[in-house]
Amino acid sequence: RKEVEQDPGPFNVPEGATVAFNCTYSNSASQSFFWYRQDCRKEPKLLMSVYSSGNEDGRFTAQLNRASQYISLLIRDSKLSDSATYLCVVNDYKLSFGAGTTVTVRA
Amino acid sequence: DGGITQSPKYLFRKEGQNVTLSCEQNLNHDAMYWYRQDPGQGLRLIYYSQIVNDFQKGDIAEGYSVSREKKESFPLTVTSAQKNPTAFYLCASIVGTSKGNTEAFFGQGTRLTVV
Numbered sequence: 001r002k003e004v005e006q007d008p009g010p011f012n013v014p015e016g017a018t019v020a021f022n023c024t025y026s027n028s029a030s031q032s033f034f035w036y037r038q039d040c041r042k043e044p045k046l047l048m049s050v051y052s053s054g055n056e057d058g059r060f061t062a063q064l065n066r067a068s069q070y071i072s073l074l075i076r077d078s079k080l081s082d083s084a085t086y087l088c089v090v091n092d093y094k095l096s097f098g099a100g101t102t103v104t105v106r107a
Numbered sequence: 108d109g110g111i112t113q114s115p116k117y118l119f120r121k122e123g124q125n126v127t128l129s130c131e132q133n134l135n136h137d138a139m140y141w142y143r144q145d146p147g148q149g150l151r152l153i154y155y156s157q158i159v160n161d162f163q164k165g166d167i168a169e170g171y172s173v174s175r176e177k178k179e180s181f182p183l184t185v186t187s188a189q190k191n192p193t194a195f196y197l198c199a200s201i202v203g204t205s206k207g208n209t210e211a212f213f214g215q216g217t218r219l220t221v222v
Contacts, residue, residue, distance in 0.1 A: 008147065046210055
């Protein structure tokens with residue numbers, strides 16, 4: 001089993017729609033979790049950290065479910081500029097990256 | 108501005124040739140990492156260094172070598188022993204935040220192609 005698994009998508013959604021996707025992790029001792037955004041042929045950039053209580057940053061909401069060992073990302077009111085690959089990252093003794101979920105927002 | 112600089116952005120390697128990818132940071136971070144990214148796969152850890160003059164193998168270290176003689180620099184050599192080196196290589200420095208989390212800062216990447 002991979003350390004971090006994501007639905008690769010792609011998720012094709014119209015502008016203004018809500019899109020959500022999950023990421024599962026295998027190490028129950030993992031301490032911290034993140035979502036990174038990666039644009040085509042560019043380096044990943046931190047989108048948000050994921051806290052146990054869940055957190056929200058504008059149109060983005062991240063949730064952590066330790067019992068089921070998954071984290072989620074929800075994007076509300078999608079913009080064209082949200083089109084990217086979203087990487088789930090789990091920190092145990094090192095950062096482990098999922099393969100990414102591709103989101104395409106269409107006009 | 109503080110950050111991580113990778114060079115070159117594009118690199119072409121002939122079969123059997125060693126090449127070195129540069130990674131420099133001015134963030135004063137102790138920990139530096141090299142990842143490889145292939146299409147449809149997540150970033151895979153090649154080598155990492157927690158402190159100067161020390162480094163550890165990651166998950167896919169075979170065919171690669173590194174050095175960490177200075178805090179600012181963590182070059183990666185792709186040797187001829189690496190059979191499938193064509194990939195996107197990312198260097199990162201990782202630091203603990205004031206909130207107790209960890210954040211990775213990435214360079215812009217080097218795209219290596221074997222010709």
